[in-house]
Amino acid sequence: MKCRTGIVLKQEALAFCDDAFLNRFVESIAEAGCPRLYLHARVAVLGGLTPAQNRDIPPLTPEKGEAIKRRYPDLELVINGGISDTDTAQQYLQWADGIMIGRAAYHQPRLLSALERQLFDEHFVLDELAIISRYQDYMATQLAAGVKLNMLTKHLLHSFNGRPGARRFRQILSDVRRLKANDLSLVEEALDALNLHAGELQRAG
Numbered sequence: 668m669k670c671r672t673g674i675v676l677k678q679e680a681l682a683f684c685d686d687a688f689l690n691r692f693v694e695s696i697a698e699a700g701c702p703r704l705y706l707h708a709r710v711a712v713l714g715g716l717t718p719a720q721n722r723d724i725p726p727l728t729p730e731k732g733e734a735i736k737r738r739y740p741d742l743e744l745v746i747n748g749g750i751s752d753t754d755t756a757q758q759y760l761q762w763a764d765g766i767m768i769g770r771a772a773y774h775q776p777r778l779l780s781a782l783e784r785q786l787f788d789e790h791f792v793l794d795e796l797a798i799i800s801r802y803q804d805y806m807a808t809q810l811a812a813g814v815k816l817n818m819l820t821k822h823l824l825h826s827f828n829g830r831p832g833a834r835r836f837r838q839i840l841s842d843v844r845r846l847k848a849n850d851l852s853l854v855e856e857a858l859d860a861l862n863l864h865a866g867e868l869q870r871a872g
């Protein structure tokens with residue numbers, strides 16, 4: 668099951684978000700045979716916040732996940748919410764059975780390769796050029812099938828965040844005129860703006 672720590676309703680603000688409620692809820696799913704809980708460790712405010720605001724504004728309370736794990740040691744607990752660096756991930760893994768990463772997987776995909784190295788295989792390297800090259804092939808087939816270029820480039824935008832040239836990379840990929848013309852050459856040009864050699868790109872994984 669995936670859930671939050673509780674919900675805050677307009678009428679009954681506290682009825683479904685205190686520890687007693689969360690304990691009753693977790694007990695009932697554990698007793699029903701649910702083996703694993705993915706806990707997005709914050710409440711959801713219904714009727715007050717948009718879905719996007721609900722992913723940021725209610726404060727994270729990972730300690731509630733830790734308390735659940737202590738109380739129900741046989742229930743696998745996967746903690747979720749706001750994990751965007753390896754230190755936080757490692758801290759949670761001191762007590763949690765797993766971590767779930769949402770937005771950071773998209774906004775800083777290199778976090779996943781950093782975690783792969785730290786947790787599973789210290790020699791892991793990501794062949795970014797091969798990945799980009801496969802994606803370029805995919806873009807070409809999708810363009811030919813009638814998909815608009817901006818729908819394809821938007822998933823590349825954050826690929827190199829934090830690296831020299833990343834801003835220029837995003838700027839080139841956001842050129843509305845060329846996007847409208849479905850001009851695929853702008854991807855190659857954007858990659859050039861990163862000014863990295865193949866070896867560096869691969870090691871940077």
Ligand SMILES: Cc1cc2nc3c(=O)[nH]c(=O)nc-3n(C[C@H](O)[C@H](O)[C@H](O)COP(=O)(O)O)c2cc1C
Binds near residue numbers: 669748750767768771
């Ligand atoms: C665009 C978007 C759509 C989402 N849709 C769902 C959904 O349908 N069901 C769900 O349980 N969580 C959904 N989530 C929440 C994520 O699963 C996750 O719990 C949340 O983003 C917090 O993790 P993060 O801080 O690592 O992103 C969505 C998140 C985003 C950004």
